[in-house]
Amino acid sequence: MSIRHIIWDWNGTLLDDVWLCVDVLNGMLAERGLPPVDSENYRRRFRFPVVEVYRDFGFDVSNGEFERMSHVYINAYESRRHLCKLHAGAEELLGELKSAGLGQSILSAYRQDMLDSMVKNMGLSQYFDHLAGNSDIYAASKVDYGRRLLAKIGGSADEVLMVGDTEHDHEVAHELGIQCILLEHGHNERPRLEKTGAKILPDMRAIAKELGLRNKQP
Numbered sequence: 503m504s505i506r507h508i509i510w511d512w513n514g515t516l517l518d519d520v521w522l523c524v525d526v527l528n529g530m531l532a533e534r535g536l537p538p539v540d541s542e543n544y545r546r547r548f549r550f551p552v553v554e555v556y557r558d559f560g561f562d563v564s565n566g567e568f569e570r571m572s573h574v575y576i577n578a579y580e581s582r583r584h585l586c587k588l589h590a591g592a593e594e595l596l597g598e599l600k601s602a603g604l605g606q607s608i609l610s611a612y613r614q615d616m617l618d619s620m621v622k623n624m625g626l627s628q629y630f631d632h633l634a635g636n637s638d639i640y641a642a643s644k645v646d647y648g649r650r651l652l653a654k655i656g657g658s659a660d661e662v663l664m665v666g667d668t669e670h671d672h673e674v675a676h677e678l679g680i681q682c683i684l685l686e687h688g689h690n691e692r693p694r695l696e697k698t699g700a701k702i703l704p705d706m707r708a709i710a711k712e713l714g715l716r717n718k719q720p
């Protein structure tokens with residue numbers, strides 16, 4: 503694999519936040535008397551646009567309800583996001599990749615200002631050349647601003663790798679004409695990811711190995 507820049511997804515890929523998303527969702531379901539979901543059910547159904555996930559779980563998404571719920575969801579998520587950590591080995595890998603001379607960026611459905619502040623608060627800004635977030639909170643698609651990010655990165659697209667955790671990350675990589683690896687520790691279960699035909703890896707250690715880092719380790 504000849505790679506000079508990695509585009510990371512944030513939620514679920516670098517950040518271990520599935521537990522918080524499920525918890526926030528269950529709070530909203532309980533308020534409406536709807537049954538709770540477990541993380542397996544969530545990972546089986548999560549997709550973009552996110553409005554479809556809300557509909558699946560029984561929410562009324564008509565007449566502005568989805569937009570109202572998105573605000574409630576984000577407020578609940580934001581109030582506890584500081585409890586989320588990166589996945590095991592993530593920061594170590596970001597450091598190794600930077601030392602190896604690779605560029606790194608984040609492309610996230612998370613709103614730009616929230617992404618900026620979270621990355622900064624977690625002391626991770628040093629690893630990234632660009633942080634590309636969404637202009638709103640409704641998580642529709644990352645393709646448009648993914649294109650803008652790729653233009654900023656410049657050079658040949660086939661030396662850019664997307665690392666994500668959802669079918670949508672694969673779709674975005676396909677639209678952008680870049681390589682893609684999906685991690686199975688995030689918002690989609692492995693059988694969903696397998697349908698994309700992308701390479702699927704279990705964790706950060708496996709990515710390091712795939713990229714030719716840590717070859718000398720036992």
Ligand SMILES: [Mg+2]
Nearest residue numbers: 511513514667
């Ligand atoms: Mg994600």
